[in-house]
Amino acid sequence: MISIKGLRKQYVTKERQIIAVDDLDLDIKEGEIFGVIGYSGAGKSTFIRLINRLEEPSGGSVTIGDKDITRLKKNDLRIARQDIGMVFQHFNLLWSRTVAENIAFPLEIAGMSKTDRKQRVQELIDLVGLTGREDAYPSELSGGQKQRVGIARSLANKPKLLLCDEATSALDPETTTSILDLLVDINEKMGLTIILITHEMQVIRKICHRVAVMEEGKVVEMGDVLDVFLHPKQQITKKFVSQVMGNTEEEDAIPSMLQDNPEGKLIKLQFIGESANKALISQLAKQFAIDINIIQGKITNTKAGSYGTLFVQITGEDAEIDRAILYVQTKTSVELEVILNV
Numbered sequence: 001m002i003s004i005k006g007l008r009k010q011y012v013t014k015e016r017q018i019i020a021v022d023d024l025d026l027d028i029k030e031g032e033i034f035g036v037i038g039y040s041g042a043g044k045s046t047f048i049r050l051i052n053r054l055e056e057p058s059g060g061s062v063t064i065g066d067k068d069i070t071r072l073k074k075n076d077l078r079i080a081r082q083d084i085g086m087v088f089q090h091f092n093l094l095w096s097r098t099v100a101e102n103i104a105f106p107l108e109i110a111g112m113s114k115t116d117r118k119q120r121v122q123e124l125i126d127l128v129g130l131t132g133r134e135d136a137y138p139s140e141l142s143g144g145q146k147q148r149v150g151i152a153r154s155l156a157n158k159p160k161l162l163l164c165d166e167a168t169s170a171l172d173p174e175t176t177t178s179i180l181d182l183l184v185d186i187n188e189k190m191g192l193t194i195i196l197i198t199h200e201m202q203v204i205r206k207i208c209h210r211v212a213v214m215e216e217g218k219v220v221e222m223g224d225v226l227d228v229f230l231h232p233k234q235q236i237t238k239k240f241v242s243q244v245m246g247n248t249e250e251e252d253a254i255p256s257m258l259q260d261n262p263e264g265k266l267i268k269l270q271f272i273g274e275s276a277n278k279a280l281i282s283q284l285a286k287q288f289a290i291d292i293n294i295i296q297g298k299i300t301n302t303k304a305g306s307y308g309t310l311f312v313q314i315t316g317e318d319a320e321i322d323r324a325i326l327y328v329q330t331k332t333s334v335e336l337e338v339i340l341n342v
C-alpha cells in the first residue's frame with residue numbers, strides 16, 4: 001500500500017552537510033503496524049515527516065495507494081494529507097481550545113458543517129475514552145489524556161494511514177501501555193495502517209507486526225517482529241532486543257551458575273509459544289536417559305505471539321545427551337544451541 005523508493009533527505013547547514021535519510025526502500029502493507037526503531041539522530045523523525053511531506057525529500061518517492069506524494073502540487077498535497085493522520089510526542093494541541101474544539105479543528109479546515117462536526121467529534125471522543133471531558137482545556141488533562149486528544153484529532157478526517165512520531169515517549173510506562181492499547185484497538189477496528197517511530201523496543205514488541213531498525217539514515221535490519229527478536233543480526237538490533245530480553249551479560253554469567261554441579265552440557269533453547277516448550281522438556285526427560293535442570297528462562301509476549309529463551313543443563317551419558325540434542329534439532333521447531341560443554 002505504501003511504497004518508499006530511494007528516499008533521501010540531505011540537510012545543508014553553514015557548518016556541515018548531513019544525510020539524515022539515506023536511500024531508503026520500504027514497502028508497508030495495508031493494515032499493518034510498522035515500527036521504525038533507532039537511537040537519537042538515526043533519522044527516524046526525518047523519515048516519518050518525509051512521508052506526509054512535512055519535510056521535502058531531496059530524492060526518491062513515497063507512493064501511498066496510487067498517489068506519488070512526492071510529486072503532488074500544493075493543493076493536491078493538502079487533499080492527500082487528509083488521508084494521513086499524525087500523532088506527535090508533545091501532542092501539539094491548541095491550548096486555548098477545549099478538547100472538543102481541538103478535535104473539531106481539522107474538520108473545520110476540511111469544511112465540514114457544524115452539525116456533522118458535532119456528531120463526528122462526539123464519536124471520536126467516545127472512541128478514545130474521553131467521554132465527559134469535552135469541555136476541558138489541555139492544561140487540565142494528564143499526559144495520557146492529552147495524547148488521546150491528539151489521537152482523536154488525527155483520526156478526525158478518517159485517514160487511511162496514521163503516523164506516530166514517538167507518541168508515547170513523553171508518557172510514563174502505565175500510560176504508554178494504555179495509549180498503545182488504544183492504537184491497537186484503532187488498527188483492528190478501522191483497519192488503519194500505522195507507521196510509528198520509537199527508540200523503545202518495548203513499544204515495538206507490544207504492538208508492531210514488522211520492524212525496521214535505522215542507523216545513520218539507513219535501514220540496517222527489517223523483518224517480522226518475532227523473527228527480529230529471535231534472530232537479531234546486527235549489533236544494534238541485538239542491543240535493542242536486550243532492552244526487552246535483559247542483558248547479554250546475564251547470559252555470560254550463566255556458566256558460573258553451573259559451578260555447584262559442573263557436568264553435562266549447558267543448552268540454550270529458543271521457542272515460540274510457552275506450552276510447546278514445557279511439553280518438550282518433559283518429553284525429553286521421559287524419552288532419553290538424561291536429567292534436565294532448568295537454569296534460567298524468559299518468556300516475552302509480542303503482538304505476533306510469545307517466544308522465549310530457556311537455559312537448561314542436561315546431564316547423563318554423553319551419547320544419550322547427543323541423541324536428545326539431535327532429536328530437538330531434527331524433530332521439533334525449537335532452536336537449540338550448545339553454550340557450554342562441561
Ligand SMILES: Nc1ncnc2c1ncn2[C@@H]1O[C@H](COP(=O)(O)OP(=O)(O)OP(=O)(O)O)[C@@H](O)[C@H]1O
Pocket residue numbers: 011012013018019020038039040041042043044045046047
Ligand atoms: N532541520 C535540520 N537541519 C539540519 N540538520 C537536521 C535537521 N533536522 C534533523 N537534522 C539532522 O539529521 C539527523 C537525523 O535527525 P532526526 O531528528 O531525523 O533523527 P531521529 O532519529 O529522529 O532522532 P531524535 O529521536 O533525536 O529526533 C541528525 O543528525 C540531525 O541533527
